[in-house]
Amino acid sequence: MDGWLAHADPESGLIPRNLTASVDFWNGRDSGADNYPFMVLTAALTDRPLMDGRLLHILRTETRLTCRVDRLPDDYSFSKKGWRREKLDLDAIVFEGAEYVKDGLLTVTEWLGPSPWSGRMVGIVEDLWKHAPVDTPFGKLPTLNFEVDGDLLQACSRLYWFTGDRKYLDWAIRLGDYYLLGDHHPTRDLKDLRLSDHGCEVINGLSELYVAVSFAAPEKQQAYREPLHALFDRILEIGRNEDGLLYTSFQPQTGVHAAGLCDTWGYNFDGFYTLYLLDKTETYRDAVQKALSNLKGKYVGAAWADRSADGFADSIEGALNLYNREPVESAADWIDSQTRLMWGMQQSDGVIEGWHGDGNVARTTLMYVLWKTQGVHVEPWRPDVRVGAVRDGAVVLLSLTADEPWAGRLVFDRPRHKLYMHLPLDYPRINQFPEWFTTEADRRYAIRDLVANTDQTLTGKALQDGIAIALKPATELRWRLTP
Template sequence: MAEAPAEAAFRKAEKNARLANEQLFRCRRFVEGWLNQADPATGLIPRNLTVDRDIWNAQDAAADNYPFMVLTCALTDRPMFQGRMLDMLHTETRLTSRVDRLPDTWSFSKQGFRDDEPNLDRIIFGGSEYVKDGLMPLAEWLGPSPWRERMLGIVDDLWKHAPVDTPLGNIPSTNVEVNGEMLQVLSRVYWMTGDKKYLEYATRLGDYYLLGGHHPTRDFQSLKLLAHGGEIVSGLCELYATLHFADPEKKKAYQEPIHAMCDRILEVGRNEHGMFYVSIDPQTGEHDPQICDTWGYTYNDYYAVYLVDGTEAYRQAVLKALGHLNEHYRDMKWVDTSADGYADAIEGAINLFHREPVPSVADWIDGQIRLMWQHQQPDGVIEGWHGDGNSARTGIMYALWKTQGLTAAPWRADLRFGAVQQGDTLYISLIADEPWSGKLLFDRPRHKVYMHLPLDYPRLNRFPEWFTAEAEKRYTVRNAVTGTETAHSGAQLQEGIPVELKAGEELRLMIDD
């Protein structure tokens, strides 16, 4: 008989297994639903299932929907991941690249570009969206891959064709969304590749906003804190965290304007529960009355600055918002009333909960995910627009929380696996309705191995690292049913340990280092 604390942990792991299973099943249905709507000639999916059935575009179909079909298949269907998902990447690269590697909108009925002439501003916007919202999260999870190569090609050509002349050098746009996205992407690509040109591009934008006449709270008349505007705050804070390690002198130059921006937003941009308004006038303090579903994205930024500067007020601001979620925002009607509104709010909460595990936040996330699930239709399609992919993205993040980063190959709809960590021990529950034989794979410290980041700061479009196996460490795997123990290196855990399940019989494992 297992000891009482261990028994409770295994029961929690089994509950997590059921929740993760439902979420992964829903993600698989999402993929199937959208593939049934794909263009027969190209295999690409449409922007939506209403007015834009005829087009694939970079900022929506490519950025928001397709990448999370890829990620779903990486977790649940490796043959499709290596087959049709990769074929779609090759197809969109071949067909839609219009200005060097920069993509433009493709018309299925024309089997050509929708617009006769390229519009560089539109193409830059689409490319920026694709790399930040779609290809970067794939790079964060997959590491080196054809999708990462596509991302780097687009980033290079965004800067090759940057049209806006400034005293600091050309930049891609004056659009704060594009430039905020670039700041986020460049900060990570610099570490990923080690190429200093990306840091130079990023500091060119940083100087433009923080040391020039474009400061978000000193110079803007309106500052959006919602998506499609709030990216500039995230990007500047992410660059600031990068410079803490890469260029301390430049970071010192940015310190006062970064803190001035963050302090002013806290002063006039929150309600009594610490939740951010959709937009503010930083000069007068006036604000939109509605609350952002992307509140957590902005608090990622504050937590990143807290990690490098130790500004306790920023951590306390995060804790205040987290502490009010379950009491005041269980049935919140976000400004975005679609499933995407729930997805953004849940993603922000999961990222911050990973850093600050406030118990009531876990209950809030479990409740909100069920509200998001209610939007999915019987054919697997969620709402029939590109935002469906965002629901899958957040759903995958939720499932990985419930499995503590574990994945299984081959995945099957009746296979349920979940985990919970208590102290230094990971408790795992696995069960399948029919006999199953495969591998249980453990996560790795992706921020170090794939991204080469000096600090795993919370950031948009990353997947938190829960239980990670360090390649050089040794781990003990104990079967709690039989009492047998085996020793494995972290590298072996990452590659997967063999598991066999009998029909309907739960397997319980304990992992210690």
């Protein structure tokens, strides 16, 4: 975060797309989608004044400078102090806005709930559909770009629950009808299906829509069930290797597949596991378990077609999200080892590789450390303050230490999928922050201090608000917490 903020444009305060050829502009699909939002989330956990100050100012500046078609963003050139593209390209602007929403603003909203960032997200999505130019038998669509349609499937499916407004579900259904009920089915009609980044979004997006219609439009669930299962069954038939990991792409009609493996295998399997949760198709759960079970000792280092730090980040994120549902022990070891390798790619100034994918390393790091704390964090954060937690069934064992005197709050997680997003179930989804140990506000929790041998009982709300703690140097707080 600090490394990239040092490279911000001195006049606008916006960060560049990368630190080489694209150092002169901010864009929605990269700066906004993959880097800036994870600065916001890093600050949310480590430096709230920075989040509420400089990083919120970036949002307001970006909104003021980049909106070109109503609230839709276009690339902003620092040197020109205006548009990077002189001619308006609506399809490019749709791409910028959809990526900014799905990979960036939606992820921030999953953690923060309603905020200025969620307001920006809602505005972009509304105007994407307001200006939808593409006529189809199912209604107008913003674009026929496969990746962007996947972005919109995910965003609109979640926004339906987040806002309670039916229009978002109706928009997502247009896309679902186009890909499942028309002549653009991903495996029956398309020549090539990409499972790596820029293709996996539709796989996951259709599963998110399936969740929504299962609860809100059961007639659509019935219509979608067979074509969606057909899509997933074909992927399992010819889209994976002997260990259950997925190829970057394949040709559904011929069975020919690419040689390389995709780092986004977990993103695709999020969709499979979602269908398992809804339809109880054990084959889809088995596929997830097989992939997780075969990681350790075989897929070490840069094992994917994308050999960058981003390849590490996406594969680790995918594994974490699925491990949260299926705790395969060997997968935990693999996640630990791969994360250490990913961290080893960071430079001394904090920058990873100097492109927007650096933000995804920050994203996955936050997901990883929240696993290691079971969702607990401290406020204020300080580098010498160390917190860790593990589950033993329903019991949580927690440790807190500091090198110097520290006073602050120990904050426990809450069921964010329910309280913030209003989702009907916590299905696996791209760029979510998995929930490990969550507290219910009206439930009571017994806390045993294993050092002082004392007991107390606190409500979930008190744990969510944060418990005041004062630590002396070289001492340890050790709690056993039982619902």
